[in-house]
Amino acid sequence: MMEKQKVWVPDPVEGFVLGIIQDIGHNGEATIIPAKSKQSTMTCSLDRIYYAEQHDQVDVDDNCALMYLNPATLLNNIRTRYDKDKIYVSIFFFFVFSSVSFWRYTYVANILIAVNPYFEIKNLYSSQTIKSYQGKSLGVMPPHVFAIADKAFPGKTESTKYLLRYLCELWGSAAGPIEQKILDANPVMEAFGNAKTTRNNNSSRFGKFMEVHFDNRYQVVGGYISHYLLEKSRICRQSEHERNYHVFYLLCAGAPEKLREQLSITKPDDFHVSYQY
Known part of the structure; x- marks a missing residue:
């Protein structure tokens, strides 16, 4: 009733x-x-x-499996899973068009929602986990960036990092020099584009478009970053309790003496733009 x-x-x-x-x-x-x-x-x-939902503490892998799909049930499912260290949840959308004689189904998108756990979850990105997602259809395994990596190329810094690891380790059979160079480029890009904010000590304040090239045997043969979009305002001014990009502090901590003289680098507290808190 x-x-x-x-x-x-x-x-x-x-x-x-x-x-x-x-x-x-x-x-x-x-x-x-x-x-x-x-x-x-x-x-x-x-x-x-x-x-x-009748059982509001029972979580589902796919939000579309909820009896009532609305903003409240979606957020509750994400929160319930988060409390169980399940940081991924999927949404599989499709439209249904009806006519007099038949139904028509059209796929729209496979969407992966990721919630930052702010700590390392054991074996979440291990080699064994990578292999367990190889060749699996979406929905067979629990939601994971590796499942999306097997079918598509998503964005966001952390997701891209693990996607590249998946592609290089699995489809490249072994991480050779090209694969390793692609993987090694991520920490450099993050040093120049990540910064501490009030909500995240390692927040991505940049966007990039990356291409990964494969041959006809699905071996990684090259990569290319064509766009690197940076939040330039952070270089000269940060909000209260936020910081400059990581590379600034790396230079203050370890730049060679000659470079320190050329750039007039001293310690972070000497600079208004560093905002040490």
Whole structure:
């Protein structure tokens, strides 16, 4: 019955809180009993309420497997998985077109959602994990950047790093000099494009377009970075409690004396743009 329906209600702190509909008034507002809050009841307009899953603590690999797919259930599934160290979750979209005589299905996209765990999850990117995703159809294995790497070339710095490792280690049979050069280029690019922010000590403040070239045996034969888009404003000014790019501090810490003299490098605290906190 409707009065037993579990729902998600918007909350300024949690995003959404779980509750059960107690009553629906004639004015279009529902009275809701919170599942965890000490508050006895709360009211909310029906157009701001989202249906909740019956088992809200059970996670699914694919958000589209949820009975009710809405912003609240999607976020709850991501949070539930995150609490279990499952930082990846997929969304497999397709459209269904109906006609008089038949149904038509059109694939739209395979989307991988990744949540930064801020610590290393054991064996998440091991060689054994790489091999376990080789040649598997999407959905057979749990969501992972390696599953996407087997089918496509996604972006974002961390995802690209592990995708390249997947391609070079698996399809390249062994990481030779070309593969290793491609992998070794990532720390250099990150030094010039990553910086500490208020939310992340190693935040990517740049974007790049990278090509990886293969021969007819799927061996890696080359790579090319055609675009490198940098947040240039960070070089001369940072927001409070944020820092310059990592390369600035690397130069302060280890540049040869001759280079230090040429660039007038001393220590980070001597520069307004370094913002040491």
